[in-house]
Amino acid sequence: MTRxxxxxxxxxxxxxxxxxxxxxxxxxxxxVCSSNIEAETGISAAQFRKDLSYFGEFGKPGIGxxxxxxxxxxxxxxxxxxxxxxxxxxxxxxxxxLAAFPGWKQHRFSIVAVFDNNVSKIGRKLWDLEIxxxxxxxxxxxxxxxxxGIIAVPATEAQNVxxxxxxxxxxxxxxxxxxxxxxxxxxxxxxxxxxQELAVLSYLLSEEESKIENxxxxxxxx
Amino acid sequence: MTRxxxxxxxxxxxxxxxxxxxxxxxxxxxxVCSSNIEAETGISAAQFRKDLSYFGEFGKPGIGxxxxxxxxxxxxxxxxxxxxxxxxxxxxxxxxxLAAFPGWKQHRFSIVAVFDNNVSKIGRKLWDLEIxxxxxxxxxxxxxxxxxGIIAVPATEAQNVxxxxxxxxxxxxxxxxxxxxxxxxxxxxxxxxxxQELAVLSYLLSEEESKIENxxxxxxxx
Numbered sequence: 001m002t003r004x005x006x007x008x009x010x011x012x013x014x015x016x017x018x019x020x021x022x023x024x025x026x027x028x029x030x031x032v033c034s035s036n037i038e039a040e041t042g043i044s045a046a047q048f049r050k051d052l053s054y055f056g057e058f059g060k061p062g063i064g065x066x067x068x069x070x071x072x073x074x075x076x077x078x079x080x081x082x083x084x085x086x087x088x089x090x091x092x093x094x095x096x097x098l099a100a101f102p103g104w105k106q107h108r109f110s111i112v113a114v115f116d117n118n119v120s121k122i123g124r125k126l127w128d129l130e131i132x133x134x135x136x137x138x139x140x141x142x143x144x145x146x147x148x149g150i151i152a153v154p155a156t157e158a159q160n161v162x163x164x165x166x167x168x169x170x171x172x173x174x175x176x177x178x179x180x181x182x183x184x185x186x187x188x189x190x191x192x193x194x195x196q197e198l199a200v201l202s203y204l205l206s207e208e209e210s211k212i213e214n215x216x217x218x219x220x221x222x
Numbered sequence: 223m224t225r226x227x228x229x230x231x232x233x234x235x236x237x238x239x240x241x242x243x244x245x246x247x248x249x250x251x252x253x254v255c256s257s258n259i260e261a262e263t264g265i266s267a268a269q270f271r272k273d274l275s276y277f278g279e280f281g282k283p284g285i286g287x288x289x290x291x292x293x294x295x296x297x298x299x300x301x302x303x304x305x306x307x308x309x310x311x312x313x314x315x316x317x318x319x320l321a322a323f324p325g326w327k328q329h330r331f332s333i334v335a336v337f338d339n340n341v342s343k344i345g346r347k348l349w350d351l352e353i354x355x356x357x358x359x360x361x362x363x364x365x366x367x368x369x370x371g372i373i374a375v376p377a378t379e380a381q382n383v384x385x386x387x388x389x390x391x392x393x394x395x396x397x398x399x400x401x402x403x404x405x406x407x408x409x410x411x412x413x414x415x416x417x418q419e420l421a422v423l424s425y426l427l428s429e430e431e432s433k434i435e436n437x438x439x440x441x442x443x444x
Binding site for chain 2: 005006008009011012014015016018019020023040041077078079080084086092093094096097098100101102103104106107109147148155171172174178179180186188190192193194195196197198199200201202203204205206207208209211212
């Protein structure tokens with residue numbers, strides 16, 4: 001059995017389509033064409049069609065795609081068609097915001113446990129989950145069997161937490177701490193870094209400003 | 223004057239290098255070679271050299287790069303070598319987490335104002351900033367002149383907030399709400415979507431699991 005691995009940028013676009021489709025679905029839209037997707041996501045209609053062609057035929061020529069069909073197909077590709085347990089480490093503001101996020105259920109992710117190292121938090125509730133001592137993580141995950149972990153702790157604690165998650169059986173980590181984490185092969189880490197996003201925006205802002213300047217110059221507006 | 227626009231994936235990698243360099247700098251490392259960067263970021267040494275070559279010569283052949291030099295050069299490329307004002311909308315858990323984030327100053331971003339629509343929050347402090355009524359945003363930003371806005375409000379409010387930011391003069395928006403936002407040309411929006419990150423991880427997890435299965439099969443381990 002051979003599997004083609006899907007490149008990460010394609011995965012990212014697929015999940016962007018999924019978000020757009022969910023939004024269209026809520027609006028009661030039943031069918032879309034690739035130009036609707038372009039309007040909704042900013043990803044070109046051609047790129048959208050190319051991404052889907054990778055997985056075989058989807059749409060009806062000249063008509064478009066059924067929103068609910070397309071959602072299901074993409075969910076299947078992304079393996080979102082099954083329940084997935086997630087453990088969250090960090091019950092601070094960020095952890096609270098993440099736990100309260102309404103999108104989990106929709107995508108069949110379930111935060112099954114929350115851990116922290118702050119004794120004043122341990123035993124209290126974060127929404128409907130009891131905050132557990134992070135030192136119990138490895139042991140506790142024998143029961144939960146979560147393969148996905150989220151790190152929402154300060155940078156100085158992030159590597160320790162990653163180590164605990166990995167020893168506890170977690171295979172993929174979403175890291176919100178501004179730290180570069182080390183992990184053995186076979187463990188996948190994705191870093192969410194606000195500052196990196198802002199750095200990109202900072203450059204794009206300067207681009208926009210220079211365009212405005214160029215338009216104002218006689219020679220620039222060509 | 224011609225400018226080559228830097229593709230977004232390159233910008234993203236540049237900010238990843240910057241993060242790695244900051245981490246090495248804290249550890250007291252003075253010089254790095256491209257393989258150090260690979261170890262630190264997971265981005266290949268060849269890709270790193272290619273990215274830098276885009277901006278001219280940086281390193282010393284056979285020796286490597288001065289960490290502090292390289293940081294400054296990349297900061298300059300990303301236009302992080304100047305103070306930048308940011309307005310934050312949303313003083314909930316996520317907004318609080320973002321405002322408390324220690325990386326702002328380091329990258330010369332300054333959150334100058336926080337807005338919310340919740341009357342029980344308006345007038346109170348979020349860290350050292352007074353939470354202002356979101357209806358004052360457009361007027362208030364005449365003084366702040368912030369070009370960067372962060373949206374940390376529920377999805378249902380996000381488009382309204384984006385509209386206010388844009389009318390108020392904001393040019394680039396970092397959107398944390400799980401909503402697809404519409405904006406006129408010339409406005410740059412970047413969406414930070416946790417669920418999208420998890421969707422990517424979900425697929426990568428299934429890949430890892432299938433690799434383990436394949437290794438267990440006699441024909442799979444080649």
